[in-house]
Amino acid sequence: MNKKNIDIRVVFFFAILLLIGIIASIVQFFNHVDCEDVKFYIFSDHSQSDESIEFYDRTQNAKSWKWDFGDGSVPDVRRHTFHVYKKPGKFMVTLTINGDCTHTQELILNDKYAADKLGTPKIIAPKVITVGQPAYFKSISNKAKTWEWAFGENRGIDETSANPVYTFSTPGEKTITLVINGDFSTVAKKIIYVHPKVIKKTNPLDVTSYEYEKKAEAFSLPRGSVKKDPLEDMLQYVPVAPKTKTVKDSINIAKKAPKISEDQFEILLNKVAEGSKIKDDFSEYLCDDLDIPVVKNDTDLLTFSQLCAAIKGKKIKIESIRLNKDKQNNYVKGLNISYKVKKYLIWSKD
CATH class of the missing domain: 3.10.450 (Nuclear Transport Factor 2; Chain: A,)
Known part of the structure; x- marks a missing residue:
């Protein structure tokens, strides 16, 4: 009787061990990370120093993360994080997943201030600008291919040439903006003052020296009852021409899609x-x-x-x-x- 009980216990013991092993294998299978399938992404708008750069991992079954940004900073342990590099250069970004899988990607950053110095155009404007008189502007940039000028009087773009000529219609302080190559990260601005138009005083008219071609009596109306102008009846039957489209109505504003990599x-x-x-x-x-x-x-x-x-x-x-x-x-x-x-x-x- 005791021998039979011992045999049953042994069988149950090994059955439990087998069940635990199967469960452990299943858990390990579903939590296994394919180290060759590690996927993390780096998003950067301009690839420059002093810019917030986004890091994001999409590896399946990942439970823990350790980001080494390659610049000596403290590692980050979040799945989705941001980091700012203080200096330009080449950095090796390393991501360790679940303490086992390691993946490295190279990141090259340019000097933000050097890029601004090279990329931002310079606006040359006249020293004195007056309402009603053409003002000549000039853009200085080595890499410019397209120009978008706004002279602060209207909404939108006023000129698209490299060296535009513009006539201001109102006086006051104006902010000139210039965007080259459609890149709004390199916008040049210049504040100018437009002077009002000066009206010079002329000599008063000498009425005595003015010669009339006809006497004043020639311009007086004939006496009698007021007669109806025949044009008044005729104009009632003149059809009104339909409104024609203006240049402004015919311009379709193109819809631009947001940027996506x-x-x-x-x-x-x-x-x-x-x-x-x-x-x-x-x-x-x-x-x-x-x-x-x-x-x-x-x-x-x-x-x-x-x-x-x-x-x-x-x-x-x-x-x-x-x-x-x-x-x-x-x-x-x-x-x-x-x-x-x-x-x-x-x-x-x-």
Whole structure:
């Protein structure tokens, strides 16, 4: 009887050990991080020193993070963080995930103040500017290809040439602004004062020396009752011409899409796959056209709406993405993407 009880206990003991081992294997499997699939992103507007740079990790099953920014600063342990580099140069950013997987990416930053010195144009304006008289302006910049001048009298752009000529219609203090190459980070400003127009006093008119061509009696009306002007009846039947479009009415203000990088676009697509984003969230970047052409894996041609429907609810790994943007309005008009889908622990082309 005792022998039988001992055997049952041994069996239960090994069964419990086996169950614990299976549970541990399952937990380890689902918490495993593929070190070759570490994905973190660095976002920088101008790649300059003294600029807030964004760091973001999207590695699956990541539980802990350690950011080494490569400049001797204290490491950061958040998944999404920001960092400011005080000096320009080349930095090796290292991310350690779950204390095991390490990934390094190079970051090159330019000197902000040197970039401002080279990029910001200089405005040359006349010393004395008077209302009603043309004023000549000049832009000094080595890299300027386009110019957008605003002279402080109207809303919007007044001139688009390198050396414009402008006539002020009102006196007072004016702020001249100049944007080159469409880059609002390098805006030049200059404050000027426009003097009012001076009216010189002339000699009074000598009435006695004025000779009339006709006598005053020639301009008097004939006596009698007032007669109705025949033009008064005729003008009642003259059709009114329709209002013609002015130049201002015919100008269509082009809508510019907000800036988005390929890395940011990739993050949004991953969120579509996760279900936290939908295709309509891309409208502002696609100029409200959700049927732009998409080349998938270099073989298939489909629309952007079809792409979002194809990746929704799937685990995807985007290998490459290239945006075809409109240079004038900045919206995305085409997309090339290569990605894989995870099926039964195997990554394969969709």
